[in-house]
Amino acid sequence: xxxxxxxxxxxxxxxxxxxxxxxxxxxxxxxxxxxxxxxxxxxxxxxxxxxxxxxxxxxxxxxxxxxxxxxxxxxxxxxxxxxxxxxxxxxxxxxxxxxxxxxxxxxxxxxxxxxxxxxxxxxxxxxxxxxxxxxxxx
Amino acid sequence: xxxxxxxxxxxxxxxxxxxxxxxxxxxxxxxxxxxxxxxxxxxxxxxxxxxxxxxxxxxxxxxxxxxxxxxxxxxxxxxxxxxxxxxxxxxxxxxxxxxxxxxxxxxxxxxxxxxxxxxxxxxxxxxxxxxxxxxxxxxxxxxxxxxxxxxxxxxxxxxxxxxxxxxxxxxxxxxxxxxxxxxxxxxxxxxxxxxxxxxxxxxxxxxxxxxxxxxxxxxxxxxxxxxxxxxxxxxxxxxxxxxxxxxxxxxxxxxxxxxxxxxxxxxxxxxxxxxxxxxxxxxxxxxxxxxxxxx
Numbered sequence: 001x002x003x004x005x006x007x008x009x010x011x012x013x014x015x016x017x018x019x020x021x022x023x024x025x026x027x028x029x030x031x032x033x034x035x036x037x038x039x040x041x042x043x044x045x046x047x048x049x050x051x052x053x054x055x056x057x058x059x060x061x062x063x064x065x066x067x068x069x070x071x072x073x074x075x076x077x078x079x080x081x082x083x084x085x086x087x088x089x090x091x092x093x094x095x096x097x098x099x100x101x102x103x104x105x106x107x108x109x110x111x112x113x114x115x116x117x118x119x120x121x122x123x124x125x126x127x128x129x130x131x132x133x134x135x136x137x138x
Numbered sequence: 139x140x141x142x143x144x145x146x147x148x149x150x151x152x153x154x155x156x157x158x159x160x161x162x163x164x165x166x167x168x169x170x171x172x173x174x175x176x177x178x179x180x181x182x183x184x185x186x187x188x189x190x191x192x193x194x195x196x197x198x199x200x201x202x203x204x205x206x207x208x209x210x211x212x213x214x215x216x217x218x219x220x221x222x223x224x225x226x227x228x229x230x231x232x233x234x235x236x237x238x239x240x241x242x243x244x245x246x247x248x249x250x251x252x253x254x255x256x257x258x259x260x261x262x263x264x265x266x267x268x269x270x271x272x273x274x275x276x277x278x279x280x281x282x283x284x285x286x287x288x289x290x291x292x293x294x295x296x297x298x299x300x301x302x303x304x305x306x307x308x309x310x311x312x313x314x315x316x317x318x319x320x321x322x323x324x325x326x327x328x329x330x331x332x333x334x335x336x337x338x339x340x341x342x343x344x345x346x347x348x349x350x351x352x353x354x355x356x357x358x359x360x361x362x363x364x365x366x367x368x369x370x371x372x373x374x375x376x377x378x379x380x381x382x383x384x385x386x387x388x389x390x391x392x393x394x395x396x397x398x399x400x401x402x403x404x405x406x407x408x409x410x411x412x413x414x415x416x417x418x419x420x421x422x423x424x425x426x427x428x429x430x431x432x433x
Binding site (some may be wrong): 010013030 | 179183
């Protein structure tokens, strides 16, 4: 059995990562799951959270994804992400500013559609902030 | 016969037109390249989405309570056409061919006793269809993909469609767009979006079968309910990217032709100009000479 698997991270706009990795941890809707080579066939939805790419037993890279789908088979793990940002690119101050802005829009919103959209955006920003907090604790 | 001054003016004005069309051609060429790159970059996602859907559909095959996006409403009485055009003209037959195909499809469906509704994308479709098909238009969107098409825009369109679908406003949704084959050839294409029919290639199925059955987390029906709306957005996004690339391709070709035509006209005008100039000189000479001889 090979000791690496092909990891692919795709957003609707482009292919973000395609590389051989030892292990990835994916934030599934029903809990995080680690993928090693030879994993059973699986299709799962993803909640907003962090994808962790392992190499040499250590985390090599952390990426935030805003949700999406993952498909796993013995030699490949494909993640279809709605939005993906490398964790170091997230900025707490900037995010908090954005959150305030959206909250203001939410309060000024006229119809339900707009309110729902604002709530969704807020949820994503919340998840980003949580991810930052979790990473800082490591 | 035009005077020399008139000819000179015409030549000058056509020359400046030519400068404009050739500049627009350059712009179109660079925008086309960018649009093609964008379409290329979006392909991996669409492919993987398709692969995932076909394995899902394979595992759900034979189930009766399939998702309405996959199974349809059980009727095909009301058709919704999503008409993708551009906001701007000067792109040869790009918009005209889409609108012609739309009208043809409407007539064909009407003759079968179906009801047809429209959602237009781009200013051109709205303006052209508003006059005679105005009562069919449910929604018009303009200024899409400016300065570049974002996935969120496709998602917003998908959401609007899903809202109409949930409201039982239509049974079948088809998108009419220009498929990009090359810079000089765009093909008007109709693709059914709702209900979605997963592509079934014998190869994939054999592969899936040899691998065994997928585990689903959460259960397959629920995943499908999330995956299908997403897939709708992806399909609209892919079609729109294709349409944008076609638009710039068509515009580039149109501008190239215009530049060449302007060149031809300038040549003919130049010849006429030189001839009449010579004719004028000859006439003057004859007058002088015959005047001198008469003495």
